[in-house]
Amino acid sequence: MKTIQKKGTLEAVTFCNKQAYPLTDSMSLVHNAIIKRVTDQPRNPSNKANTEELNYIKSYKQIIANNEEPKPITKELDTKVKVYYPIITNNMCLQCHGKPNETIQPRTLKLIKQLYPNDKAIGYDINEVRGIWSVTFNKENKKRYE
Numbered sequence: 001m002k003t004i005q006k007k008g009t010l011e012a013v014t015f016c017n018k019q020a021y022p023l024t025d026s027m028s029l030v031h032n033a034i035i036k037r038v039t040d041q042p043r044n045p046s047n048k049a050n051t052e053e054l055n056y057i058k059s060y061k062q063i064i065a066n067n068e069e070p071k072p073i074t075k076e077l078d079t080k081v082k083v084y085y086p087i088i089t090n091n092m093c094l095q096c097h098g099k100p101n102e103t104i105q106p107r108t109l110k111l112i113k114q115l116y117p118n119d120k121a122i123g124y125d126i127n128e129v130r131g132i133w134s135v136t137f138n139k140e141n142k143k144r145y146e
Helices: 002-007 009-031 051-065 091-097 106-115 139-145
Strands: 033-038 073-076 080-088 129-138
Touching (some): 051 129, 091 106
Antiparallel strands (some): 033 129
16 A cells, blocks of 8 residues: 555556565564465465355455444464454555456556456455455464454
8 A cells, every 4th residue: 555655556566466475474474373365356366265265255245235344253273263354445445456447547457467367356346345364373372462
């Protein structure tokens, strides 16, 4: 978001293409957790949600459609805790994830298609579930996040 604000959408697309995974990985190290952004409509195939995550995305879409407030979903396993939370679109998101030639400018769309030839992460409107954060950490770290 900072890159969009300071350098514009085209620069942000390039930044995300190179830096999204290193940034997420660095936060994973800081918090000793596995942090993923996953979706049912991935731009990058590595962000495709698994079956469990797809069910949570579907659930969050229904919650948002009903104008309800989404809440984190927490799932405790033997040694791990998994937390899921939706990624909701806003005006800034639509510059790269909105509708072609409406909220996504032609030059931006061209660059997205160049960097992500199999992109499925477009066509969104405001206040839609674009995906979820999927965070997994060891139970011993749970107290730190409560």
